[in-house]
Amino acid sequence: MSHPDKVILAGYLVRCPLGGYAWQVLQYMAGLRAAGFDPYFYEDTAYYWDCFDPTTGKMPSGPEAGLRCTRELFERYGFGDRWVFWDAQRGQHHGMSASDLTELLWETRYVITLAAVTRLPRRHRECKIFLDIDPGFTQIVVDQGKYESRGLLAEHDLHFTFGENIGTPGCHIPNAGFEWRPTRQPIATDWWEPLPADSRAPFTTIGRWNESARDLTFEGVTYCWRKRVEWMKFLELPQRTQSRFAPAIDADRIPEDAAALRAYGWATRDPVQLSADAMGYRDFIRGSRGEFTVAKDLNVRLATGWFSDRAACYLAAGRPVINQDTGFGNILPVGDGLFAVRTLDDATAAVAAIQSNYDHHSAAARAIAKEYFEAGDVMRRLMNNV
Numbered sequence: 001m002s003h004p005d006k007v008i009l010a011g012y013l014v015r016c017p018l019g020g021y022a023w024q025v026l027q028y029m030a031g032l033r034a035a036g037f038d039p040y041f042y043e044d045t046a047y048y049w050d051c052f053d054p055t056t057g058k059m060p061s062g063p064e065a066g067l068r069c070t071r072e073l074f075e076r077y078g079f080g081d082r083w084v085f086w087d088a089q090r091g092q093h094h095g096m097s098a099s100d101l102t103e104l105l106w107e108t109r110y111v112i113t114l115a116a117v118t119r120l121p122r123r124h125r126e127c128k129i130f131l132d133i134d135p136g137f138t139q140i141v142v143d144q145g146k147y148e149s150r151g152l153l154a155e156h157d158l159h160f161t162f163g164e165n166i167g168t169p170g171c172h173i174p175n176a177g178f179e180w181r182p183t184r185q186p187i188a189t190d191w192w193e194p195l196p197a198d199s200r201a202p203f204t205t206i207g208r209w210n211e212s213a214r215d216l217t218f219e220g221v222t223y224c225w226r227k228r229v230e231w232m233k234f235l236e237l238p239q240r241t242q243s244r245f246a247p248a249i250d251a252d253r254i255p256e257d258a259a260a261l262r263a264y265g266w267a268t269r270d271p272v273q274l275s276a277d278a279m280g281y282r283d284f285i286r287g288s289r290g291e292f293t294v295a296k297d298l299n300v301r302l303a304t305g306w307f308s309d310r311a312a313c314y315l316a317a318g319r320p321v322i323n324q325d326t327g328f329g330n331i332l333p334v335g336d337g338l339f340a341v342r343t344l345d346d347a348t349a350a351v352a353a354i355q356s357n358y359d360h361h362s363a364a365a366r367a368i369a370k371e372y373f374e375a376g377d378v379m380r381r382l383m384n385n386v
Helices: 019-034 064-076 098-107 137-143 150-154 228-234 237-241 255-263 271-275 278-286 297-301 309-316 344-356 358-372 375-385
Strands: 006-010 038-044 051-053 058-061 083-087 092-095 110-114 127-132 158-161 180-182 216-218 221-223 290-293 321-324 338-341
Touching (some): 006 098, 051 064, 137 216, 228 344, 309 321, 321 344, 344 358
Parallel strands (some): 006 110, 127 158, 158 180
16 A cells, blocks of 8 residues: 655744644645645744744744644644754754654655745755745745745745736736746634624634735835725724624724724724634634625735635634635635625625625535635645646
């Protein structure tokens, strides 16, 4: 009997052990396992060394908090002996030993790089696959010659992106010299079994409010990385709908913004504090009425087709999603359980539709997750493409 091919997922978790990253990594591992592969997780500090401790909010920090989170989650979901973190600064291996890692590297057939923060060099004849989770930004900055990771991309044999419209006629984002193949976040839907609906629960989301360091200009137009700009377009939504909205967004960093949100009926909380515990992150999503969220300006105006891995988790939990339109209606069914909105009027109508027939939209959301995001199916498609 032949043994399944070994796959290394080179990712980002120990250095920033927040709920979104944890579930992203875990569900890739689950998808690879369901697709018939033998997956392992690898992370190091050779290329990007800063660590964040969500329990203290400090960066740089040591990897202790991230190691605790990773060890606990991987043991809980059956990957306890299938991860390694190499602390290059201290010369220490955690999880697998250095000798076991050396053997694994020689036996591995595929390496999948999840985002450009872990740079695992080619050791043998393995196929290297790059997953782009920042569509639009990655391609534009590489095309402009400003991105230091062009060399990293060139080290890979194949390139996949969450921007599923990239390369199609309606999306004029440059390919930056690479062929970009569409993919999406795998979701282990069994881990998101819906809870009973609570009509009093608020619409929620989880994210950053004003992260501005990655604004960029493309063809003479400046695109904002800050979601704050998009949120302000929907400020009146609670008053328009008479529904509750309680997003985990760090708007308190700008006192006047936080005051405006409160005045219009938004109840916010700290996203880092919420995300510091991966199981609490999942409970927050499963206990919500649904998700209302915005997208980054670049994905909206350039219609990349990007769809959030977090939104896919809401769908799997049977929680309807209202997401600012990035062109994902070309890929996913919208109108039942999932809504693509551009204006305040669109969002108001979507909330009304969900509240008037919640059970229908909850079931539709779950069905979309199972048909389009089921972890094993997503990874089979990706690996068959390889």
